[in-house]
Amino acid sequence: DQQVKQNxxxxxxxxxxxxxxNCDYTNSMFDYFLWYKKYPAEGPTFLISISSIKDKNxxxxxxxxxxxxxxxxxxxxxxxxxxxxAVYFCAASAQNSGNTPLVFGKGTRxxxxx
Amino acid sequence: xxxxxxxxRHKITKRGQNVTFRCDPISEHxxxxxxxxxxxxxxEFLTYFQNEAQLEKSRLLSDRFxxxxxxxxxxxxxxxRTEQGDSAMYxxxxxxxxxxxxxxxxxxxxxxxxVV
Numbered sequence: 646d647q648q649v650k651q652n653x654x655x656x657x658x659x660x661x662x663x664x665x666x667n668c669d670y671t672n673s674m675f676d677y678f679l680w681y682k683k684y685p686a687e688g689p690t691f692l693i694s695i696s697s698i699k700d701k702n703x704x705x706x707x708x709x710x711x712x713x714x715x716x717x718x719x720x721x722x723x724x725x726x727x728x729x730x731a732v733y734f735c736a737a738s739a740q741n742s743g744n745t746p747l748v749f750g751k752g753t754r755x756x757x758x759x
Numbered sequence: 760x761x762x763x764x765x766x767x768r769h770k771i772t773k774r775g776q777n778v779t780f781r782c783d784p785i786s787e788h789x790x791x792x793x794x795x796x797x798x799x800x801x802x803e804f805l806t807y808f809q810n811e812a813q814l815e816k817s818r819l820l821s822d823r824f825x826x827x828x829x830x831x832x833x834x835x836x837x838x839x840r841t842e843q844g845d846s847a848m849y850x851x852x853x854x855x856x857x858x859x860x861x862x863x864x865x866x867x868x869x870x871x872x873x874v875v
Contacts, residue, residue: 677862746815752801
């Protein structure tokens with residue numbers, strides 16, 4: 646059973662527009678969420694995280710929103726740039742249960758078109 | 760560069776051979792993780808260490824797989840009697856676990872394994 650789901654395998658966005666990547670989770674014990682970016686043949690790179698005590702966290706062009714009641718989070722990238730083209734993974738863990746290992750979604754491939 | 764380092768980056772081996780991957784974590788990090796990633800999937804958890812203690816193993820980690828972190832620093836992941844289904848990218852990650860703080864893990868570049 647997939648505890649972290651990214652239902653959109655791919656997304657195409659024009660340069661300068663907003664990219665919105667979505668993620669849903671099923672485990673109510675999850676309380677720490679992260680987004681990673683991955684280029685081909687490289688390891689995932691940490692982008693941004695959010696704790697369940699917040700509903701928004703912002704870092705430059707990247708903002709993560711958390712809706713605990715819906716068990717849903719999203720990553721907004723504004724403005725999108727061609728260099729943002731990569732696979733984005735959502736991940737979650739249960740910090741208050743001993744910081745369980747991260748569980749990842751299957752990823753969303755973002756293509757930013759110039 | 761003080762990031763997570765993995766070696767080798769690529770390994771091609773014949774079915775039935777043994778392979779070993781090495782991971783050097785970020786120096787002050789106390790947790791070390793092994794994940795596996797195949798095409799179209801996200802990273803899948805295999806096992807992790809806190810210092811030298813192996814705290815959890817996934818059911819994905821069959822008895823052909825063994826991981827060690829003998830002195831709480833570098834780690835090795837050995838796969839015995841490799842099978843074609845073992846072909847994947849093996850990712851190592853590390854983190855500094857702090858009380859009341861989210862556990863962000865940082866990945867290495869990965870080790871590609873191809874079993875022919």
